[in-house]
Amino acid sequence: MHRLSRYILAAVLVLATAPAAFAGQVVDRVVADVNGEIVTLFELNQRVKPYLERYKGRQLTEADKASIMKLKHKLLDGMVNNILIRQEVQRLGINISDVEVDNEMESYKTRANLNGTSFEKQLTLEGMTVDEFKQKLRDDILRHKLLGYMVKRKVAVTDEDIQRYYDEHSYQFRGDRTVDLSLIVCAEGVDVDNLRDRIAKKEISFADAADLYSQGPGMGQGGRIGEMSWGDLAPEWQSALDGLGKDEMSQPFFIQGHEALLYVNQVESEGTQPIEEVHDAIYDAIYQQRLEERFAEYMSKLKENALIDIKL
Known part of the structure; x- marks a missing residue:
């Protein structure tokens, strides 16, 4: 995938x-x-x-x-x-x-x-x-060069950090885990918090909201983008989906500068991967989060x- x-x-x-x-x-x-x-x-x-x-x-x-x-x-x-x-x-x-x-x-x-x-x-x-x-x-390239020059050297991830993340997010590492997702990518003029609240209160369905307000993929299809392997998701998507199960919606998060919502249509998984197999993926997830935090502090x-x- x-x-x-x-x-x-x-x-x-x-x-x-x-x-x-x-x-x-x-x-x-x-x-x-x-x-x-x-x-x-x-x-x-x-x-x-x-x-x-x-x-x-x-x-x-x-x-x-x-x-x-x-x-x-x-x-x-x-x-x-x-x-x-x-x-x-x-x-x-x-x-x-x-x-x-x-x-x-x-x-x-x-x-x-x-x-x-x-x-x-x-x-x-x-x-x-x-x-x-x-x-x-x-x-974007300038931003990443600045990240590398001034910020990356200040970011560290220890083995203890990785073990703690694995223990707290073990459900993410079940073998062959896949998630079926729908997505809303809001234009800047759309109040994403208000929209999420309306969906949560069942004033409008996620699918109808996607067709009305989303500018991302899945427009006209209720925002559905299909089944994806957990390991293929970008760290910010994994973070947004952290702890969610079937028929649950994420908190607002950013995708390339646009506010977005994810909805879990289905989750399928088997077994649990050992930490050795997911060590690098966990490192990347923690590193990216801390990198963004350091960059925000730098700005x-x-x-x-x-x-x-x-x-x-």
Whole structure:
């Protein structure tokens, strides 16, 4: 089985123009200054526009406006983070070539089983150009280089950590364990916590919610993405599914920057794998979690030491 969960989604930041609903507002001004590098309202609206399609053609309520403003602040924070990362890699002399970006794009197409034509069609469906996709890849590569340069050396996983994880998550290591899953990948404008609460209260089924609100695979099929081997799931998926059984739903988690929910349709397993067989997988899971924690701490310190003026 392929590692489907790793390649189901490509991280998407789409550029578009501001919606007609906001035509009467100021077209452009500075909304953030990050160590002298600015973000304009026009640039922010380019990022926001794809998530506002569901409001098109209707009068915005106060709740809608509050939700849109919350979305803008969240996306602006991500733009500020990207600027800080770019400034930091410049300070450290970390470079990335066009060849690296092109190679990563070709690797992505190979992993996702996309040729030139199908790749461009997929980008069109996601409202993205090749140049925009390359810029996203460039930002991702820079982030990973910064992780390697400043963060990875601070992450350690001991044998005691691995044993503790194995004891606390032994159900994950039952031989030939498979899970049948459904998935919701929310647009930024969708309140994932509210949506999960509605599903939990049975106000709407997971399948109907997926068809209405998901932008991920399984759209039109109730979000069902099928049966997967536990070992083929990415660490963040395993973490989200930790402790869940049949007909249970995960807490919200992030997939390539998008908030998501998983639903377990079925679980099948046999036996229990010895720790020796799953040692490396456990190491990777713990390492990835701690890596993200260290990176979050690193970004927090960058913000503390930066001159950031938010004017939104």
